[in-house]
Amino acid sequence: MIEIKNLKANVNTDEGPKEILKGLSVSIKPGEVHAIMGPNGSGKSTLSYVLAGREDYEVTDGSVTMDGANMLELEPEERAAAGMFLAFQYPVEIPGVNMSMFLKTSINAIRKQRGEPEMDALSLLKLLKTKCKQLGISDEMMKRAVNVGFSGGEKKRNEVLQMALLEPKFCVLDETDSGLDIDALKIVADGVNALRDPNRSFLIITHYQRLLDYIKPDVVHVLADGRIIKTGGPELALELEKHGYGDIIDAVA
């Protein structure tokens, strides 16, 4: 169970702290997929960074718990080990570090934090092969440097691959649809759908409804000016697509 209660957060800017999240609350049960939709500037990316614990984002009030455990007091890498995963809107390039090296480091860092033995090279290789095959990722990609020269679709597929490997409890997808054409979008959505599991919660942060055509949410929230202003079923997303954010924001105001 993921519980975000009355979350308030500032981002540190050159002009001092600026409040972006102004009391946001969402509860996600195991197995559920929630979508948060909102216009530009509503606080979508801030939410994903705050959840993952990025520096420069300061929580001023509220709580985030995962199965009762306080996430806000953990370092970003500890949150990862606790089972929180963020699929980045813009996956970052790390020149000279090949994918298999990066994944091996990541998996073993998490295992170590959990007090599990490191995975040996051979088992890792096997695991990588299996997961890549499931996601239609070529072995060749594992030899390339992390996200360097990857197409938009490859970058997002790579995020899903990492999600599959790290087997998180809570997946946050930050604008995963941005920069994808419809074919790439379908492949990525298929990957995410395959990971849906009664013990796993998803939070899909998106501007557009189209991703939700492929990943069906159980609950849709509308985010505006740092708060959830409306919550409903999948039909809410379609309504937004039809009438835009303006109508709902005006109606609530």
Next chain:
Amino acid sequence: MGATEETIATVKDMAGKYSAGFVTDIESDKAPKGLNEDIVRFISEKKKEPEWLLERRLKAFAHWQRMKEPKWAKLEFPELDYQDAYYYSAPKSAGDGPKSLDEVDPKLLETYKKLGIPLREQEILAGVKGRTPVAVDAVFDSVSVATTFKDELKRHGVIFCSISEAVREHPELVKKYLSSVVPYSDNKHACLNTAVFTDGSFVYIPPGVRCPMELSTYFRINELNTGQFERTLIIADKGSYVSYLEGCTAPMRDERQLHAAVVELIAHDDAEIKYSTVQNWYPGDIDTGAGGIYNFVTKRGLCEGRNSKIAWTQVETGSAITWKYPSCILKGDNSSGEFYSVAITNGRQQADTGTKMIHLGKNTRSRIISKGISAGRSNNTYRGIVKIMPGAEGARNFTACDSLLIGDQCGAHTVPYIESRNKSAKLEHEATTSKISEDQLFYCLQRGIGEEEAIALIVNGFAREVMQHLPMEFAVEAQKLVGISLEGSVG
């Protein structure tokens, strides 16, 4: 990568910050403190050297007294007091130099084992199938204490021994080549070395022989206030090949220690020499900068013959001050020189390092890849020169210098000189400076990788182009060193 993780574990396990920073308690035989003609004679006498070598030493010493220290590097340090150091120190048990490992003081073997260079195991491993053995010459303070695999090498005609032994056993080679690439008057540090060098390694590869194993020297400064002045001479005769590795450590000391080495390489027609260094001298206290090694080294290779090739690869992580420019003189037509460098500075370290490529012959080629990483309050300078002489028709050079900054209190500087006196020459130069981005770090953290391990991972990625030129055995060690030397650079 297992290596970085292991690095972090190693670092955490370490009581101090520098793993090689222990002192071996062993009795030593020292020359009186200070430097004068008598000390030069003392060293020569201790080594039972022939008259011609003593004469060379004295000539160098006389010249040295008139020389000025090079001041052009971007390095700041107090004037050196040459009288406040010992110029000769040998473990008492060493005597005339051991014949076999059984005669080596067990304490010394233990020291090298602690450093990860188990001399004994190296020999035993030779019998294990599928593993390439490495022959090691171990230099402790001023003398060579052991050289492994000598007999095996002898069968191939390869000579690998301490330079003192070479003076006795192969005087004709030493006389001919010593100071032939780095003349005694080259610079003040090299001149001092010529006067007081105490030991080092000698390699000769006969024509057409591909040296069957990696050759390696491990230098260890143990004694307090002792300078180490080793001399390395490698000759690859026609059509031969050798790969040589050099590693260095010293205990943690509050006092500065001087290390002024000279390395000379000579490659004849169609010969190839690969020279790799992993330098991990004590860098001084990370916060105050107290202590640490002054590393003033002159390394130069002569591509004497046609189609000869010399490649320098260095991973420099230690020393308080580094002044080092491994160079190639490309004399033979079609000869080529390469320089691959990773220099990491942290704390208060200062490094001024780079290369010189002097193109004399036709169609000579050189390639320079330099990766500088600065952290803490350190300063890291790449300084290089590419010189194309009038006769170097069709010469080519490619240079790429990349700097990576960690934090905002360190400095990275790139000083490339290019001098072309032949219109047909083609020269390319690329340079970049970047910082480890917050985005990269956060991405790694989100994948469960802690900050120090993330930095080691990113830096190893940055340095990969150079690391892959290291022999396998060294690459793993070097990767670990990257992590260790950057410890304390964040947070």
